[in-house]
Amino acid sequence: MTSSKIQELKRQRQLKYESQKNQVMYGMAFIMLAGFIYLFFLKNNFMYSTIWVLGLLIGFTLQKxxxxFSASFRDPIMVGSTSILKAIIIASIITTIGFAFIQYTAIGGDTGISYENIPGQIDPVGIHTVIGAILFGVGMVIAGGCASGTLMRIGEGFSLQLVVLLGFIIGTLLGGKSFEFWDKLFISKSPTIYIPEYLGFHSTVVIQVGVLIILYFVAEWYQKKNNMMKM
Incomplete structure (x- = not known):
């Protein structure tokens, strides 16, 4: 095959790739659909329209x-990068301070803490927590992503993640149906641990934020030592 024919094949392949890569029409169609859905929600339920916009913004942020979460634990082991892990640590520091403020304001102090008055969900911790964490961790590695990562990749066109989404749906339905059984067997018999009840809000926030800051610097040190991307 002559060089001219090779160049022609490369040119044709490049044109085909560029035509496939051009997704402006798909983007415009999606924006119009998103706009129609927003207007529909705005007309019928303002809260739904707000949640719809927030969902779009969160999805855009996740994709960019x-x-x-799975990448935050996978990347340090596979390539030595802790960038996403450090982002999660920073997010945990912000949410720790934010939720502590919300809960402290709602309860009104460190004394007389009642679980019924605490905003959010305070659940028992036991063997079911360990089993669930292991199953979730194993499933997350096999699926190649957590729930947010799976939805993000579906939006990017990864059709295999549809199988993972189907697994999410089936698992959620089975979990909801059998929750009463597991609640009687494990959950209801496990203790409910709310650390501010024992240490107070101020001490809890200081300790938790301090531990997270230490973990951040450990992650930074680990990346400088093991990051394969620099090799």
Whole structure:
């Protein structure tokens, strides 16, 4: 095959790739659909319209930042990068301070803490927590992403993640149906641990934020020592 024919084949392949890559029409169609859905929600339920916009913004942020919990634990082991892990640590510091403020304001102090008055969900911790964490961790590695990562990749066109989404749906339905059984067997018999009840809000926030800051610097040190991307 002559060089001219090779160049022609490369040119044809490049044109085919560029035509496939051009997704402006798909983007415009999606924006119009998103706009119609927003107007529909705005007309019928203002709260739904707000949640719809927030969902779009969160999805856009996740896709651009590649924010994924499975990647935060996978990347340090596979390539030595802790960038996403450090982002999650920073997010945990912010939410620790934010939720502590909300809960402290709602309860009104460190004394007389009642679980019924605490905003959010305070659940028992026991063997079911350990089993669930292991199953979730194993499933997350096999699926190649957490829930947010799976939805993000579906939006990017990864059709295999549809199988993972189907697994999410089936698992959620089975979990909801059998929750009463597991609640009687494990959950209801496990203790409910709310650390501010024992240490107070101020001490809890200081300790938790301090531990997270230490973990951040450990992650930074680990990346400088093991990051394969620099090799």
């Amino acid at each position: 930042s590649r924010f994924c």
